[in-house]
Amino acid sequence: MPSIQLPWAAWFGDGVQRLDLPAGWEVQICAMQDAPALRSQELPAACRRTISSPPLRELAFSCRTVAIAVDDLSRPTPAHLILPALIAELIEAGIQPENISFVISLGSHTALTEDDLIKKLGKEIVARHRVVNHDCHGELVDIGVSVGKVPVKINAAFMAADLKILLGSVVPHAFAGYSGGAKMVLPGLSNIESIEWTHKAVMMGLRGKAGTLEGNRFRAEFERVARHAGVNFAIQVVVNSRREIAGIFAGDIELAHREAAKFAGEIYATPAPQQADVAILNAYPKDDELLQAENALMYHHTAPEEYLKEDGVLLITSACSLGMGHHGLFGPHQRLYRKPMAKGFLKQRQLAAFMPGVTSEQFHQVYWEGYPHFSTWQAAREYLQQRYPNGGKVAVLPCGSIQICEQSR
Template sequence: MSEISVELPWGAWYRDELHRLQLPGHWEVDVLAPAGGQACTPQDIQAAITAPIDSPPLAELAAGKTSACIVIDDMSRPTRTAMILPPLLNQLRQASIADSAVSIVMATGSHGNVPAEDIAKKVGPEIAATYRVECHDCRGDLAPTGIAYGDRELRVNRTFYEAELKLGISSILPHSFAGFSGGAKLVLPGLTDVQATARSHKFVQLGLRGGADPDRNKFRSEAEQLARTLGMEFIVCVVSNQQRDPSHVFAGDIVAAHRAACHAAPGVFSTELRRDYDCLILNAYPKDNDLIQAENVFIALKTAKSPTVGDDGVIVVTTAASEGVGQHGLFEPGGLSYRPPQPKRFLKNRELWLYAPTVTTQNARALYWEGYPVFQRPEELTAALNQRFPQPTRCGVFPCAPMQQVSDARGAVMGVAV
């Protein structure tokens, strides 16, 4: 029987290759790629940093200060930080802040430790060898801030807290809690203790906060207020295309630069949808480093006006899961917000299948309900799809679902549904 070959981007930060899946030959397959955007040049990045939005120039902010901390996002974000750091470091050097007085902190939140070799991938080997680079530990030696957060005192990363100049580099992606990721989220929950992370997520999970509009999202406004109180003065926000190259870069005030990036993001992430499908393949790239992060594929579905797959259809989540199940102080087994997996109510009667070659079925059951089939071998997935859909079938493929926002037939981009 003939087959249709589909190539999926695969293994962000680890392989960044194309992974081939064979689909039944009698299917109609649409690869629903996002609009994308042209990659920025080094000159574009330099121009954004030297012409900040609603902020004094970085050199002016750095004047008279003797230490600096640059906060970056972790491996679960596509930001090619190594392209952004050099012009920032040059400006700090010109402001007479010594290289030895500059620290780079990876804001992992509760995602767990990142090995040194992976940090080097993010910042570049030369910077990793020259500067002090550390990974935030949400259960480590954290600084008390004197700021009340709920019924506790907020504690944050000590290196960040003690630096005289605080700035950040973050990725802008659709986010189910914060509307868009990045910005002040680098601080809360990126640099806080695990209890603060749990509190910040609690109200969204209860349906009391969140929403697609970052200007009305209380989860985000709380993070921004705290980041300002803690002294974060400057940020670089990056909108990446499907190749993970920076397509738009905005620098300056931690709110103004973030909103400018949020405004530009739909032009890169917009994905035109012209019809409904019997089967939908949601690929987790560029958040395919682990199975926990792969849950972000559903953001693509939640941006649609109406279901994109039929009531009795099948949704296939595909992920490299290069780090296996992954770590998350809230949502991993034993985490503060972990719940045993259940059927996903928003899918209603639709079947959910998981294709994760690096994860055993037993390990996948920590996150995926036992009624959802798990496949490790591509030929087994192909055979199961052939058996499930022996008739002509319409299939849509989202190659990088966590960064895709569905636009309807009229072209109006919908916000993330929470």
């Protein structure tokens, strides 16, 4: 009996999930190009190599207060590995430790608990520094710029700092091309109205595509707002298939991001299978909650039609360690929530899910009732056997949420 091993439960063990497949099935593991992890002693030097920016120490020299925006657990950035060196550099520049604060760039996601903050930032930083969860309905500052006709307001604690720094990961994003960079400001640190505008703009066609930044008007809006907000410096992290740091790109919020995206495109590139019956798309390293699980379709959005048969099955696998999760716009009962429907872009293909961290009732609050959900792998495997009694060809994308087809680059 063939078996596969999937990376599993980002932030909650980062382990391996073994899945046994029916005997006689043909299995193709579609691994990304990948990259080795930087060694711990390499991280400080990588942060000091700046792109189109003065050194951080120089930027900090004339400042008294610093705010560092960091992404949340729905993003794979192991910030705790970078922050000690970053803080040391700021202190060497004359910044007092008590004047260094952190703001979690949540957009409209749920606030991080103390345990979550320790996972993301490290225990010592949470104990010694002020840490604020962004609240898109909370204390905000109008920065005098609009998106569409909507005034943009930014987190007050972040705006109050003399030196504003972003720290986040760069992975493929369905509309912004890649995550990270200025996206951590809008929508990450913004008011709910401007966050809503960004999502409505996507629905109206203001979007790019995953893995592509050229001509992306969606990202251009983010960068215009971040410049206006006075962001001084950004540290862009690219992780590998095990959520380890493979690259650090520090400096200008746009140009450092472009270099990070170029590297990300290289290591996330994945060959396309041909005419698979089933594609297993694993959501790791963005598999912590149901509302993020659809990121597992990232590879599907960049792959040629022929990678999966016209009547094939896309099986999303996700640990959903935090259960449903929360999104202030699209989650159940939120302002842009709609009754789930069949996904037109799948055409005749069937979507199914193995997500042990949620119930079928929760799953169908987000996905169409015609898509089966399985809490156990045995049930999912029986479903595949019933659909393909004579066996089939399975393509496995171990990190489907960050993999992009190399033919699309």
